[in-house]
Amino acid sequence: MIPGFTDHQTGALAYSIGGEGPPLLLLHGFPQTRAMWAQIAPVLAQTHTVICPDLPGYGASAKPQDLAAYSFRAMAREICALMDRLGHAAFDLVGHDRGARVAHRLTLDAPDRVTTLTLMDIIPTHTLLSDLRWQVAKSYYHWFFLAQPEPFPDTMIAAAPDRYFQSCLLGWGGAQLSDLDADQLAHYRTAWRDPDTIRGMCNDYRATLALDMADDAADATALIPCPVLVLFGASGAMAEHYDVPATWAPKCRHMQAQAIPGGHFFPDTNPTATCAALQPFLNVRAR
Template sequence: MRGFQNGQAEIDGAEIAYEIGGSGPPVLLLHGFPQTRAMWSAIAPRLTDSFTVVCADLRGYGKSAKPEAVADYSFREMGRDQAGLMRELGFERFDLVGHDRGARTAHRIALDFPDRIKSLVLMDIVPTHLLLDQLSMQVAKAYYHWFFLAQPAPFPERLIGADPDYYFESCLLGWGASKIEDFDPVQLAAYRAAWRDADTIRGMCNDYRAAIEVDFALDAADLDRRVACPTLLLYGADGAMAQAYDVPGTWADRCADLRAMAIPGGHFFPDTAPEETSAALLEFLG
């Protein structure tokens, strides 16, 4: 991203790739599946007049570490990476924004490091435990990838590896109201470069395996806990989650101070509606 500096930090033995730019209070932006930190390319520069913006690749994604064990991909482990990165950069407290898997990681960070998070923005997710525990036919059909990617290795890896662009672009075009032309060509090229790597495919599969094998139990143990900091929930007005759930209602008993807003588009509204997304972030963070 123009005006941003690339970096690589070793956090407890895991290399985490990031970019940093701007000045002011720190804010961390976390991408989702099947993307990289490049998803913030049209949003992060709009925040730099007011904030020091850090965009990081989750472990398993982009240029960050891709360990072997499924347990290494829990949202708790991903969250420790990112909390450690911000401390390495000198930021003890910070605002936190996440989309998709990045939002699930952000939710876990807010629970595990409550004193470090000033505010939280969750984009187009319902709670992980709720989605899995109360799975409906509608959601299972729309979010089939949760269960395909979670199959034992190397089954999904081999099928995806035969044509990564075809598979992952089918994900980008699913979950509501997108066509390939809606995605910035430079950002799309960055996604393709990442997901064509066999280790990245494995890492993304392990992310979904860990959600079922590790995160479900962690979240079950924390069902009575609420995020204490101010929280903004953004969701795609035409996305699969909005069609299946009262999305704000799924978070009402999990956040002490919650506000919510629908953004035009489907699940990938940060890519397809960056102006509206940036405006919502600036209003909330300001």
């Protein structure tokens, strides 16, 4: 995969690109970077042109000051601008965690851009927040901790970023550090030790409560027109508390779903099974 940068309204967007064939965009989640696709992207690049950006506020991408730049809608616009720069009017779209929420918003706002959509281990934002269960709040407390006004969570996390963010990686499904690729983990650590990245990731969650919830409430009954693949960790927090496919079925015209062995971070801990689930869906659509 070849690294690159594009300059946008809110600053540089870092990405990696490789392969040949139909364009395929992969969006990472929290607290990761585009390095999460290091073992998956080369496999998918056998049949697709694969583009993996760092979301705004994450990794090597710019960390805007304006909170509005971190809404799912604003990040989706930045991602579309990247694909415009690369010459791709339409593309397959895969997102995990926060990247899946950006992908959902992008598909609603620009349905003509997305050929297929794959959502990894999330339920709809509006569903989660409008009917929040205490069991879910206990597992996903970070949504509300990170959303507190600056600099409260930022300062606390900066005191021990590895300890905090690794607690996130090891939660939501019971992974061990040894389950994660050492090089990918090193990339994550380098990113989250940067105070600007900590602020950017907190702003991602601040924007959800301040901006995204209203956007999603307005589109609560909107249907995703393209084919959708919902993947979820079989032993993750979402599968424990929800029937994940059932939360998406009313929002999709065409949907299929599959559980992947592992917790929330199954793309990191089980890239082989992740690729095995993605390839038939993507390759059928590519023919």
